[in-house]
Structure formats: structure tokens, C-alpha cells
Amino acid sequence: MARRVVVTGVGLLSALGHTAEETWAGIRASKCGIDPITQFDATQFTTRIAAEVKDFDPLQFIEKKELKKVGRFIQFAIAAADEAIKSSGLLVTPENAEMVGVYIGSGIGAFEVIEREHKNLLEKGPSRISPFFIPATIVNLASGNVSIRTGAKGPNSATATACTTSAHCIGDSFRLIQHGYADAMICGGAEACITPMGIGGFAALRALSTRNEEPHRSSRPWDKDRDGFVVGEGAGILILESLDGALQRGARIMAEVVGYGMSGDAYHITAPSEDGDGAFRVMRNALKDAGLPPSAIDYVNAHGTSTPVGDIIECTAIRRTFEEHATKVAVSSTKSMTGHLLGGAGGLEAGLTVLAIRDQIAPPTINLDNPDPACDLDFVPHTARPMKIDYALSNSFGFGGTNGSLIFKRYTD
Numbered sequence: 001m002a003r004r005v006v007v008t009g010v011g012l013l014s015a016l017g018h019t020a021e022e023t024w025a026g027i028r029a030s031k032c033g034i035d036p037i038t039q040f041d042a043t044q045f046t047t048r049i050a051a052e053v054k055d056f057d058p059l060q061f062i063e064k065k066e067l068k069k070v071g072r073f074i075q076f077a078i079a080a081a082d083e084a085i086k087s088s089g090l091l092v093t094p095e096n097a098e099m100v101g102v103y104i105g106s107g108i109g110a111f112e113v114i115e116r117e118h119k120n121l122l123e124k125g126p127s128r129i130s131p132f133f134i135p136a137t138i139v140n141l142a143s144g145n146v147s148i149r150t151g152a153k154g155p156n157s158a159t160a161t162a163c164t165t166s167a168h169c170i171g172d173s174f175r176l177i178q179h180g181y182a183d184a185m186i187c188g189g190a191e192a193c194i195t196p197m198g199i200g201g202f203a204a205l206r207a208l209s210t211r212n213e214e215p216h217r218s219s220r221p222w223d224k225d226r227d228g229f230v231v232g233e234g235a236g237i238l239i240l241e242s243l244d245g246a247l248q249r250g251a252r253i254m255a256e257v258v259g260y261g262m263s264g265d266a267y268h269i270t271a272p273s274e275d276g277d278g279a280f281r282v283m284r285n286a287l288k289d290a291g292l293p294p295s296a297i298d299y300v301n302a303h304g305t306s307t308p309v310g311d312i313i314e315c316t317a318i319r320r321t322f323e324e325h326a327t328k329v330a331v332s333s334t335k336s337m338t339g340h341l342l343g344g345a346g347g348l349e350a351g352l353t354v355l356a357i358r359d360q361i362a363p364p365t366i367n368l369d370n371p372d373p374a375c376d377l378d379f380v381p382h383t384a385r386p387m388k389i390d391y392a393l394s395n396s397f398g399f400g401g402t403n404g405s406l407i408f409k410r411y412t413d
Contacts, residue, residue, distance in 0.1 A: 002178040006411060008251040009088025009239030010351040011080035013190075014338045015051035015232055019083055023338070023348075024355045027363045028384045032216040032337050034230050039194050047208040049215040050194045051232030051339025069132045070145060071110025072192035072233075076344070077142035078149065080235035081186055085150065088239040089251055090184060092151045099183040101154030102143040103173045104190065104237065105165040107343025107398070110137040111193040142190055154182045162398030163303070165189045166236060166346030167406055171260035173240050174406075183245045188347030190235035199231060205270065207307065219340075220367035221304035221333035222311050222375035229305040232339025236347025238354070255354045256409040258391075259290025265401025272310060276317030278403050279303075279395070283321040286393060286405035294322040297329055297407070299362050299392040301353045304333025305340050314395070315375040330387060332365040332380040346396035350406055353394045357410050362387050 012019065015033025016026030026033065033051045042048040058067060058075040061082055070078070081104070092100050113136045120128045135141050140158035147156050155176050159168045166189030173185035193199075202208050209228040211218035219230045246253055263285060265278035272278060287294060303314055319326045334352050341348050356362055361384050368381040394406045 003180065004243035005174050005177045005240050005257045006243050006246050007238050007254045007257065007354050008241050008246050009084040009090065010254065010354055011082065011084030011087065011237040012348055012351045013053060013076050013080045014234040014348055015053060016338060018056065020087070020351060020355065024352065027334055027337055027352060028361060030364050030366050030383060032366060034215045034218055034339055036215060037194060040196055042199065045199055045203060046210050047199055047203045048212045049218055049230060050199065051230055052194055053234050068130065069136055071113045071136045073106050073110055073190045074142045074145055076192055076235035077104050077190035077237065078145055080188065080190065080237040081146045084186065084237040084239050090239055096183065097151050097153040099154050100152040101156060101173070101176060101182040101185045102147045102152050103155065103157050103169045103185055103187040104142040104146060105159040105169045105343055106139045106142060106190055107160060107162050107165050108191065108193045109139045111195045111198045113137045115195055115197055146186055150186065152186060160343065161402045162400060163342050163345055164396040164398035164402045164404045165343035166350065167394065167396035167404030170238055170347065170350055171404055171406055174257045174260050177240055177242050184239065184241040186237060186239060188235065188237035189344040191342045191344035192233045193342065194231055194233050202231060209306065217367050219306045219336045221306045221336055221365055222315065222372055222379050223368050224370045224372040226306045226308060226311065229307055229335065230339040232341045234341055234348060235344050236349070236351045238350060253411045255357045256411045257406065258409045259286040259292065259407030261285030261289060261405040263403045267401050270399050272313045272397060272401065274313065276313045276320065278401055279314055279317035279397060280320045282403035282405045283317065283393065283395065286407050290407045292391065292407070295325045296391045297322070297393050298387070298389045299356060300329055300331045301349045301392065301394040302331050302333050303395045303397045304335055304365070306335065312374045315377060318377060326377060329378070330362045330380050330385065331377045332363050334363050336366045346394065346404065350394050353392045353408055357389050357392055357408055360386060360389055362389065
């Protein structure tokens with residue numbers, strides 16, 4: 001029989017704050033973290049705005065001599081994991097180490113290190129490439145570093161499934177605990193690609209908002225004036241544990257994980273299937289896994305990127321999934337405030353979904369000034385809403401047609 005799995009800790013790092021509570025306070029206040037780019041000179045770029053993590057000091061978490069070995073996304077993962085572990089009270093000991101795992105992913109990895117070292121190669125030659133270039137860059141070194149720091153010797157893995165990365169890391173960790181391969185998992189994702197190549201690449205796809213003069217109004221999911229997503233950075237890490245283990249050590253239980261769905265569009269490298277079939281099937285699969293009817297869901301933290309096509313397709317999929325309940329479920333996009341963390345999005349948004357359940361508050365969708373007639377659900381416009389949330393679903397969809405949905409439940413005995 002599959003074991004019950006609960007969330008006992010959350011660590012978040014975003015443009016709204018360096019901790020889960022700071023980020024959550026910004027969400028509840030409808031604050032936007034999108035501003036002009038400061039990490040490089042974006043003057044010549046069509047998009048000059050992003051949701052940067054401001055005033056981040058990695059030396060609070062990492063020794064100075066170690067910084068050259070870890071890219072910015074790894075620094076974010078370490079910071080968020082530290083917070084999540086502290087908030088959970090989880091201790092990794094020689095006795096439990098082999099049953100505590102780490103599963104942290106990233107969609108891209110350390111773009112800034114790749115750009116820097118490529119410049120060194122071109123200007124100074126191959127002998128000047130840093131010996132730490134590879135370990136500072138590759139996706140699984142977020143998990144690797146957190147494992148080394150904590151002593152967690154259980155399952156150690158990483159997923160890179162574009163914007164669904166974190167959802168898959170959390171969902172796969174859920175499965176590992178359910179079936180006894182781990183008792184606890186440190187899981188989620190991190191991203192840091194506000195760099196010339198990162199912004200330039202997405203701009204070349206014409207995927208980004210160019211509302212440069214109004215950065216706080218640039219991410220506007222389901223608004224008829226939306227013109228693309230805004231790149232964000234940060235991390236979202238959850239501590240998942242078996243219910244029995246959490247109860248045994250007297251842990252504070254924030255929510256229960258009850259459903260996980262996956263699906264593939266099999267359609268296009270960047271665009272979702274036009275009928276929303278992949279998004280429909282992943283939500284259906286999560287509901288089936290949880291053994292729930294669609295009417296049980298009170299709140300959906302949508303993928304909601306603010307792209308002209310993607311928002312309509314997700315709305316179509318939600319209507320198909322929830323049928324007559326679709327107009328009764330609250331749906332919001334926190335990307336309107338945090339930007340889109342790409343591979344880190346699902347971790348951040350899963351954490352916010354857990355906090356929404358904890359405080360019984362649905363996050364808002366800001367900037368929904370002129371709703372698109374094709375998007376006609378309850379998007380919790382402008383202001384956070386106190387409401388009953390017993391079950392909540394979090395969606396993540398990625399390039400290549402890779403989809404993940406997680407369902408969280410308000411914990412009861």
C-alpha cells in the first residue's frame with residue numbers, strides 16, 4: 001500500500017523576497033517584482049525587463065572560496081533548500097541519511113557561467129577556462145551540492161524538463177516516498193538565466209513581453225493586452241516526508257501531496273497542442289491519481305505565462321477538465337508578480353500553493369484589467385481572496401510538450 005506523503009517545509013527565493021514568508025507577503029499584497037534588468041546592459045534588447053532576485057548575497061550561505069564552483073542557480077537552490085530544511089526541522093543523521101534524498105532540477109543551468117567561460121575561451125584561449133566550469137554549470141549539481149551540504153545519501157537526481165522541471169522533481173519525489181525508496185526528499189527547482197543569451201534567446205522566439213516602459217504591468221495573464229511572458233529567477237524547494245515519519249518526529253505538517261500527473265503533447269517543440277489536450281490529460285491524470293472528482297478542487301495555480309496563445313489553451317483545458325465546476329474553481333497566475341522562473345517555476349508555485357492552503361488565501365492575478373473574452377474563468381483579479389481551500393492543483397507545462405500537475409490537500413488526521 002502506498003504511503004501518505006506530506007509537506008513539512010518550504011523554501012522560496014524570488015523577485016518578491018529571499019524567503020518563503022517574504023515572497024508570500026508580496027503575493028498577498030499583489031506586489032510585482034518585475035523591473036528593468038540590472039544584471040547586464042540590456043539597451044539593445046527588445047525586452048529590457050525581468051523579475052530579478054534583488055540584493056542576493058550568496059556569502060550568507062556559501063563560503064567565499066566555494067563561490068567559483070557554483071553557478072547562480074545552484075546558489076539559489078542552496079539558499080532555498082537551507083530555508084526549507086530549517087522550516088521543516090528535518091535533521092539528516094547517520095541513522096537516516098540513506099533514506100533522505102535530493103531531487104532538484106533546472107531548465108537551463110548556469111547560463112552566466114557558460115557565457116563567461118566562452119568569452120575566456122575566445123579572448124584568452126582554452127588554458128584559461130576555469131576547472132570549475134563544468135561543475136558550476138550542469139543541472140544536477142544543485143542536487144549534488146545540497147546533498148553534500150546536508151549529508152543526504154538517499155536518491156540523488158535532477159530533472160531538466162523545461163518549464164515543468166520542478167513539478168516533475170516534486171512529483172517524482174512524491175513517488176519515491178510513496179513506494180518506500182525514501183522517507184524524506186528535498187525537492188524542487190532553481191533557475192537563473194537573466195543573461196544576454198537567456199533574454200536574447202527567448203526574445204528571438206518572440207516569446208517575451210516588450211512592455212519595457214511599464215515593467216510592473218508587463219506580465220498580465222488572460223488580459224487581452226498581454227504580449228508575452230517575463231523571465232524570472234529564483235528557486236522553490238519543498239521538504240516532503242512520509243506521514244508516519246513526520247508524525248513520529250512531531251513535524252509541523254503544512255499540506256499533504258495526494259496527486260501527480262504527467263503527460264506529453266506530442267505536438268510541437270515550443271507550442272502546446274491547440275486543443276489543450278496535453279494540459280487536459282495531465283490534470284485528469286493528477287485527479288485520477290488522487291482519486292478525486294474535478295469538483296473537489298477549490299483552487300488552481302495555473303501555468304498562466306501571459307502569452308497570447310498559451311493562456312487561451314490552458315483556459316480551454318481547465319474548462320474541459322472541470323466541466324460545470326470550471327466557473328466555480330478559483331484560478332490564478334502568480335507569474336503576474338514573480339515572472340516566469342522557467343525550470344524553477346513549478347517549485348516556486350508549488351510552495352505558494354502550499355502556503356495558500358495553509359493560510360486559506362487564494363493568490364491574485366494582477367494586471368487583469370481587460371479580460372480576454374476567450375478566457376472567462378474566475379482568475380482572482382487584482383486582490384488575494386480569503387476562501388476555503390481543501391484541495392489545490394498546480395500546473396506546469398514546458399517546451400517539447402512536457403506537462404506536470406500536482407495536487408495538494410489541506411492536512412487532516
